[in-house]
Amino acid sequence: xxxxxxxxxxxxxxxxxxxxxxxxxxxxxxxxxxxxxxxxxxxxxxxxxxxxxxxxxxxxxxxxxxxxxxxxxxxxxxxxxxxxxxxxxxxxxxxxxxxxxxxxxxxxxxxxx
Amino acid sequence: xxxxxxxxxxxxxxxxxxxxxxxxxxxxxxxxxxxxxxxxxxxxxxxxxxxxxxxxxxxxxxxxxxxxxxxxxxxxxxxxxxxxxxxxxxxxxxxxxxxxxxxxxxxxxxxxx
Numbered sequence: 001x002x003x004x005x006x007x008x009x010x011x012x013x014x015x016x017x018x019x020x021x022x023x024x025x026x027x028x029x030x031x032x033x034x035x036x037x038x039x040x041x042x043x044x045x046x047x048x049x050x051x052x053x054x055x056x057x058x059x060x061x062x063x064x065x066x067x068x069x070x071x072x073x074x075x076x077x078x079x080x081x082x083x084x085x086x087x088x089x090x091x092x093x094x095x096x097x098x099x100x101x102x103x104x105x106x107x108x109x110x111x112x113x
Numbered sequence: 114x115x116x117x118x119x120x121x122x123x124x125x126x127x128x129x130x131x132x133x134x135x136x137x138x139x140x141x142x143x144x145x146x147x148x149x150x151x152x153x154x155x156x157x158x159x160x161x162x163x164x165x166x167x168x169x170x171x172x173x174x175x176x177x178x179x180x181x182x183x184x185x186x187x188x189x190x191x192x193x194x195x196x197x198x199x200x201x202x203x204x205x206x207x208x209x210x211x212x213x214x215x216x217x218x219x220x221x222x223x224x225x226x
Contacts, residue, residue: 002158043157043202043216056213090156098206101147102214104156 003027004105006091012111021076021108023091031097032074034066038087049074050097081112115140117217119203125223126193134188134220136203144205146179146186147214151200193224
Protein backbone atom coordinates (compact mmCIF):
# COMPACT_ATOMS: atom_id res chain seq x y z
CA UNK A 1 0.00 0.00 0.00
CA UNK A 2 1.71 3.15 -1.21
CA UNK A 3 -0.85 5.72 -0.07
CA UNK A 4 -2.02 6.38 -3.62
CA UNK A 5 -5.31 4.86 -4.72
CA UNK A 6 -6.83 4.72 -8.18
CA UNK A 7 -10.34 3.92 -9.34
CA UNK A 8 -11.55 2.09 -11.22
CA UNK A 9 -8.91 -0.61 -11.47
CA UNK A 10 -10.29 -1.82 -14.77
CA UNK A 11 -12.34 0.01 -17.39
CA UNK A 12 -13.75 -0.99 -20.75
CA UNK A 13 -15.21 1.76 -22.90
CA UNK A 14 -16.35 2.38 -26.42
CA UNK A 15 -14.87 5.09 -28.59
CA UNK A 16 -17.90 7.34 -28.10
CA UNK A 17 -18.05 7.04 -24.32
CA UNK A 18 -17.00 9.57 -21.73
CA UNK A 19 -15.39 8.30 -18.57
CA UNK A 20 -13.12 9.57 -15.82
CA UNK A 21 -10.23 8.05 -13.93
CA UNK A 22 -9.70 9.07 -10.33
CA UNK A 23 -6.56 9.22 -8.24
CA UNK A 24 -6.31 10.09 -4.57
CA UNK A 25 -3.21 10.37 -2.42
CA UNK A 26 -3.15 10.28 1.37
CA UNK A 27 0.47 11.36 1.76
CA UNK A 28 0.16 15.12 2.02
CA UNK A 29 2.02 15.57 -1.25
CA UNK A 30 1.76 18.60 -3.48
CA UNK A 31 2.65 17.17 -6.88
CA UNK A 32 0.65 14.61 -8.82
CA UNK A 33 1.35 12.90 -12.14
CA UNK A 34 -0.40 10.89 -14.83
CA UNK A 35 1.61 8.27 -16.75
CA UNK A 36 0.62 5.96 -19.59
CA UNK A 37 2.12 2.48 -19.68
CA UNK A 38 1.47 0.49 -22.82
CA UNK A 39 2.89 -2.85 -23.84
CA UNK A 40 5.31 -1.68 -26.46
CA UNK A 41 6.46 1.72 -25.26
CA UNK A 42 8.39 3.04 -22.28
CA UNK A 43 6.49 4.64 -19.46
CA UNK A 44 5.20 7.96 -20.78
CA UNK A 45 4.64 11.01 -18.60
CA UNK A 46 1.39 12.71 -19.59
CA UNK A 47 0.64 15.49 -17.12
CA UNK A 48 2.10 17.03 -13.99
CA UNK A 49 0.37 19.17 -11.39
CA UNK A 50 2.30 21.04 -8.74
CA UNK A 51 0.27 22.76 -6.03
CA UNK A 52 -2.85 22.26 -8.18
CA UNK A 53 -1.33 24.02 -11.18
CA UNK A 54 -0.60 22.10 -14.36
CA UNK A 55 3.10 22.39 -15.08
CA UNK A 56 3.67 19.73 -17.72
CA UNK A 57 1.64 18.51 -20.69
CA UNK A 58 3.70 16.18 -22.82
CA UNK A 59 1.87 16.79 -26.09
CA UNK A 60 -1.07 14.72 -24.95
CA UNK A 61 -4.10 14.66 -27.31
CA UNK A 62 -7.04 16.76 -26.18
CA UNK A 63 -9.23 13.67 -25.80
CA UNK A 64 -7.42 13.34 -22.45
CA UNK A 65 -8.35 16.13 -20.06
CA UNK A 66 -6.81 16.30 -16.57
CA UNK A 67 -8.31 17.99 -13.56
CA UNK A 68 -6.75 18.66 -10.17
CA UNK A 69 -9.32 20.20 -7.81
CA UNK A 70 -6.98 19.99 -4.82
CA UNK A 71 -3.58 18.58 -3.94
CA UNK A 72 -5.02 15.22 -2.92
CA UNK A 73 -7.12 14.44 -5.97
CA UNK A 74 -6.36 14.08 -9.64
CA UNK A 75 -8.74 13.12 -12.42
CA UNK A 76 -8.25 12.14 -16.03
CA UNK A 77 -11.35 12.73 -18.13
CA UNK A 78 -11.59 10.60 -21.24
CA UNK A 79 -13.72 11.17 -24.33
CA UNK A 80 -13.76 9.82 -27.88
CA UNK A 81 -10.74 7.63 -27.25
CA UNK A 82 -9.09 5.39 -29.82
CA UNK A 83 -8.19 1.71 -29.47
CA UNK A 84 -4.52 2.65 -29.34
CA UNK A 85 -5.26 4.50 -26.09
CA UNK A 86 -5.74 1.13 -24.39
CA UNK A 87 -3.07 0.96 -21.70
CA UNK A 88 -2.38 1.03 -17.98
CA UNK A 89 -2.77 4.57 -16.64
CA UNK A 90 -0.69 5.21 -13.57
CA UNK A 91 -1.02 8.04 -11.11
CA UNK A 92 1.85 9.12 -8.89
CA UNK A 93 2.53 11.76 -6.29
CA UNK A 94 5.57 13.35 -4.69
CA UNK A 95 6.24 15.94 -2.03
CA UNK A 96 6.65 18.53 -4.75
CA UNK A 97 7.54 18.49 -8.41
CA UNK A 98 11.12 17.40 -8.75
CA UNK A 99 11.16 15.66 -5.37
CA UNK A 100 13.23 12.54 -5.60
CA UNK A 101 10.71 9.84 -4.84
CA UNK A 102 7.41 9.36 -6.59
CA UNK A 103 4.76 7.11 -5.09
CA UNK A 104 2.63 5.25 -7.59
CA UNK A 105 -0.91 3.97 -7.47
CA UNK A 106 -1.79 0.51 -8.80
CA UNK A 107 -3.09 1.90 -12.08
CA UNK A 108 -6.27 1.69 -14.11
CA UNK A 109 -6.24 -0.87 -16.90
CA UNK A 110 -8.16 0.72 -19.77
CA UNK A 111 -9.47 -1.10 -22.82
CA UNK A 112 -10.99 0.95 -25.65
CA UNK A 113 -13.15 -1.01 -28.04
CA UNK B 114 17.29 15.42 -24.04
CA UNK B 115 17.74 12.85 -21.31
CA UNK B 116 17.51 9.18 -22.23
CA UNK B 117 17.89 5.77 -20.65
CA UNK B 118 18.94 2.46 -22.17
CA UNK B 119 18.12 -0.74 -20.32
CA UNK B 120 18.85 -4.27 -21.36
CA UNK B 121 15.87 -5.82 -23.01
CA UNK B 122 14.11 -8.65 -21.32
CA UNK B 123 12.76 -10.91 -20.40
CA UNK B 124 15.55 -12.13 -18.19
CA UNK B 125 14.88 -15.65 -16.96
CA UNK B 126 16.89 -17.02 -14.06
CA UNK B 127 16.75 -19.90 -11.67
CA UNK B 128 16.34 -19.23 -7.98
CA UNK B 129 19.59 -18.25 -6.22
CA UNK B 130 21.22 -17.14 -9.49
CA UNK B 131 23.16 -13.88 -9.79
CA UNK B 132 21.31 -10.99 -11.42
CA UNK B 133 22.61 -8.06 -13.41
CA UNK B 134 20.36 -5.63 -15.27
CA UNK B 135 22.32 -3.05 -17.21
CA UNK B 136 21.33 0.61 -17.37
CA UNK B 137 23.11 3.49 -19.07
CA UNK B 138 21.86 7.02 -19.41
CA UNK B 139 22.52 10.34 -21.02
CA UNK B 140 21.68 13.43 -19.05
CA UNK B 141 22.78 16.97 -18.43
CA UNK B 142 24.97 17.25 -15.39
CA UNK B 143 24.87 14.64 -12.65
CA UNK B 144 21.33 13.52 -12.02
CA UNK B 145 20.10 11.42 -9.15
CA UNK B 146 19.57 7.84 -10.29
CA UNK B 147 16.74 5.50 -9.37
CA UNK B 148 15.60 1.93 -9.82
CA UNK B 149 11.87 1.32 -9.59
CA UNK B 150 10.20 -2.10 -9.50
CA UNK B 151 6.72 -3.07 -10.67
CA UNK B 152 5.30 -6.32 -9.29
CA UNK B 153 2.46 -7.99 -11.22
CA UNK B 154 -0.79 -6.05 -10.97
CA UNK B 155 0.76 -3.14 -9.10
CA UNK B 156 2.17 0.31 -9.73
CA UNK B 157 5.85 1.18 -9.55
CA UNK B 158 7.71 1.29 -6.24
CA UNK B 159 11.06 2.86 -5.52
CA UNK B 160 13.63 0.11 -5.06
CA UNK B 161 16.80 2.10 -4.50
CA UNK B 162 18.53 5.34 -5.44
CA UNK B 163 21.89 7.09 -5.55
CA UNK B 164 22.34 10.82 -5.58
CA UNK B 165 26.00 11.35 -6.45
CA UNK B 166 28.93 9.69 -8.14
CA UNK B 167 30.24 6.49 -6.51
CA UNK B 168 27.22 6.27 -4.22
CA UNK B 169 25.79 2.78 -3.84
CA UNK B 170 22.06 2.39 -3.41
CA UNK B 171 20.83 -0.82 -1.80
CA UNK B 172 17.57 -2.40 -0.71
CA UNK B 173 16.17 -5.93 -0.34
CA UNK B 174 19.51 -7.42 -1.41
CA UNK B 175 19.65 -5.34 -4.59
CA UNK B 176 22.52 -2.93 -5.21
CA UNK B 177 23.46 -0.35 -7.84
CA UNK B 178 26.48 1.96 -7.98
CA UNK B 179 26.46 5.40 -9.59
CA UNK B 180 29.25 5.28 -12.17
CA UNK B 181 29.85 8.76 -13.51
CA UNK B 182 32.67 7.76 -15.85
CA UNK B 183 30.53 5.19 -17.67
CA UNK B 184 27.16 6.91 -17.04
CA UNK B 185 25.80 3.63 -15.78
CA UNK B 186 23.71 2.39 -12.87
CA UNK B 187 23.57 -1.38 -13.22
CA UNK B 188 21.28 -3.30 -10.88
CA UNK B 189 22.67 -6.43 -9.19
CA UNK B 190 21.53 -9.07 -6.74
CA UNK B 191 23.61 -11.96 -5.57
CA UNK B 192 20.83 -14.51 -5.16
CA UNK B 193 17.41 -13.94 -6.67
CA UNK B 194 14.16 -15.37 -5.36
CA UNK B 195 10.91 -16.24 -7.11
CA UNK B 196 9.35 -13.23 -5.36
CA UNK B 197 11.76 -10.94 -7.24
CA UNK B 198 9.90 -11.65 -10.48
CA UNK B 199 8.81 -8.21 -11.65
CA UNK B 200 9.61 -5.46 -14.13
CA UNK B 201 12.53 -3.21 -13.21
CA UNK B 202 12.83 0.39 -14.41
CA UNK B 203 15.95 2.53 -14.41
CA UNK B 204 15.28 6.28 -14.12
CA UNK B 205 17.64 9.22 -13.93
CA UNK B 206 16.17 12.42 -12.59
CA UNK B 207 16.51 14.85 -15.43
CA UNK B 208 17.91 18.26 -14.86
CA UNK B 209 15.51 19.49 -17.50
CA UNK B 210 12.46 21.57 -16.71
CA UNK B 211 10.88 20.34 -13.52
CA UNK B 212 13.53 17.72 -12.69
CA UNK B 213 11.35 14.97 -14.07
CA UNK B 214 12.17 11.29 -14.05
CA UNK B 215 12.99 9.69 -17.39
CA UNK B 216 12.08 6.02 -17.29
CA UNK B 217 13.80 3.29 -19.23
CA UNK B 218 11.76 0.74 -21.12
CA UNK B 219 11.77 -1.70 -18.22
CA UNK B 220 13.31 -5.15 -17.93
CA UNK B 221 11.10 -8.08 -17.04
CA UNK B 222 12.71 -10.57 -14.66
CA UNK B 223 11.30 -14.07 -14.32
CA UNK B 224 12.74 -16.27 -11.59
CA UNK B 225 11.96 -19.98 -11.71
CA UNK B 226 12.04 -22.27 -8.68
